[in-house]
Amino acid sequence: MSTPPIADLSRTLDQARKTVTEVEPLTKNHGDFSLDVAYQIQAMGVQTRLNDGEKIVGYKMGLTSKAKMDQMGLKTPIYGVLTDTMQVSDAATFSLTRKIHPKAEPEIYFRTSRELSGSVTPEEAMTACSDIGIALEILDSRYTGFKYFTLPDVVADNASSAYFVLGRSIKTPTALSLKDLTIEIREDDKAVFTATGAAIMGDPILSLCELVKLFAEHGKTLPAGSIVLAGAATQAIELKSGKKISGHLSEVGEARFTVTD
Numbered sequence: 001m002s003t004p005p006i007a008d009l010s011r012t013l014d015q016a017r018k019t020v021t022e023v024e025p026l027t028k029n030h031g032d033f034s035l036d037v038a039y040q041i042q043a044m045g046v047q048t049r050l051n052d053g054e055k056i057v058g059y060k061m062g063l064t065s066k067a068k069m070d071q072m073g074l075k076t077p078i079y080g081v082l083t084d085t086m087q088v089s090d091a092a093t094f095s096l097t098r099k100i101h102p103k104a105e106p107e108i109y110f111r112t113s114r115e116l117s118g119s120v121t122p123e124e125a126m127t128a129c130s131d132i133g134i135a136l137e138i139l140d141s142r143y144t145g146f147k148y149f150t151l152p153d154v155v156a157d158n159a160s161s162a163y164f165v166l167g168r169s170i171k172t173p174t175a176l177s178l179k180d181l182t183i184e185i186r187e188d189d190k191a192v193f194t195a196t197g198a199a200i201m202g203d204p205i206l207s208l209c210e211l212v213k214l215f216a217e218h219g220k221t222l223p224a225g226s227i228v229l230a231g232a233a234t235q236a237i238e239l240k241s242g243k244k245i246s247g248h249l250s251e252v253g254e255a256r257f258t259v260t261d
């Protein structure tokens with residue numbers, strides 16, 4: 001495996017995002033590269049966003065359910081970075097203008113109230129959450145046809161992050177049995193995909209534990225006050241103008257937006 005020109009590849013993805021133009025998967029022209037290099041390309045892209053004045057507000061886990069692994073043909077959990085400008089208000093409209101090929105998926109989110117590092121148990125992770133809620137993630141891969149074939153490609157592309165909506169949440173949620181909750185994505189109030197929390201790694205809290213573990217492998221800790229998307233429990237759906245999209249989490253509530261041209 002050779003080391004590709006990291007800064008050039010990061011710039012390619014950044015330009016794709018800013019000019020709303022899809023590009024070939026990086027591995028197609030540069031050969032396979034390691035996940036370590038992929039996370040370096042991701043970090044450079046995030047640094048560009050910070051240089052542009054954005055702020056990190058949290059992280060997203062990806063590929064934590066079988067539905068998503070099967071949809072994308074990849075089997076390892078990964079993470080991406082969320083910034084303030086990616087957040088769309090709950091119940092707002094979402095325009096398809098200047099998007100490549102956006103898709104939405106239903107997610108559970110956590111907000112942490114203290115720093116987490118190293119190896120944490122599910123109980124420790126649960127008690128470190130000030131709230132847990134329903135989110136919709138809006139992905140927009142920078143790769144042609146939303147196909148990237150390899151894990152390094154999607155990691156380099158910040159795990160296809162584009163936007164996210166935080167909906168209803170519950171404070172001090174330790175009494176919730178996350179794996180037994182039902183999570184659903186609806187289009188115009190009709191269920192498209194439904195799953196239980198258990199679809200996410202057997203228990204969604206394990207996704208938070210996994211993020212902290214992945215961070216430890218990169219010598220990082222998860223700051224207090226982070227938003228963490230646990231990864232979609234179901235497949236993602238393509239967005240079409242005029243549709244109302246909502247995510248529902250039993251015992252918690254909904255997140256929603258309306259798609260416009």
Ligand code: OOG
Pocket residue numbers: 060061062063064065068072105137139141154159160230231232
């Ligand atoms: C990769 C990101 C996966 C999830 O929730 O599993 C993800 C993608 O689907 O393009 O966000």
Ligand code: MG
Pocket residue numbers: 060061062105107137229231232
């Ligand atoms: Mg997701």
